[in-house]
Amino acid sequence: MRRASIFERYGGFAMAGKIVMAFYDRILDSDITGPYFDDVDMPRLMDHQTKFVASVMGGPASYSDEALQQLHARLNVSEQAFDEMADLFRDTLEDFAMAEEDIETLMQEIMARKPVIVKAAS
Numbered sequence: 697m698r699r700a701s702i703f704e705r706y707g708g709f710a711m712a713g714k715i716v717m718a719f720y721d722r723i724l725d726s727d728i729t730g731p732y733f734d735d736v737d738m739p740r741l742m743d744h745q746t747k748f749v750a751s752v753m754g755g756p757a758s759y760s761d762e763a764l765q766q767l768h769a770r771l772n773v774s775e776q777a778f779d780e781m782a783d784l785f786r787d788t789l790e791d792f793a794m795a796e797e798d799i800e801t802l803m804q805e806i807m808a809r810k811p812v813i814v815k816a817a818s
């Protein structure tokens with residue numbers, strides 16, 4: 697029998713939404729990532745991030761690398777900011793008592809997007 701995806705095993709969209717809320721509280725509180733979101737409509741961003749978290753967890757809805765690149769191109773995301781966000785994501789998943797093996801799988805999905813999100817030094 698097919699093994700249930702991480703998305704299915706941790707409660708689907710309901711859990712993904714809770715993870716996104718907790719994750720964004722941390723992102724806004726951080727002096728490194730917070731300023732990037734000063735002018736952003738948070739409900740809209742949370743909706744999108746819920747879809748993203750759902751997709752990296754193996755649920756429905758996904759963003760192509762090309763779409764992510766276009767969405768972040770004008771934001772000048774630094775490598776430091778990306779790494780901070782990745783650390784905060786890990787902290788959040790640990791708070792939700794996700795198994796280490798599953799956290800590793802999701803972190804790999806996130807880190808694979810780094811070259812797409814971080815502004816190349818120019």
Ligand code: HEM
Pocket residue numbers: 729732733736740741744745748759764767768771773777778779781806807809810813
């Ligand atoms: C794997 C890492 C990341 C993923 C998957 C991701 C995903 C997304 C998605 C799906 C959106 C779309 C929102 C929309 O359609 O309106 C978005 C927007 C945004 N992202 Fe990311 N993001 C990542 C990393 C980062 C980092 C590291 C930063 C900054 C520190 C950042 C800052 C932003 C901002 C400011 C917006 C809002 C743009 C706007 O609507 O004005 N993102 N992100």
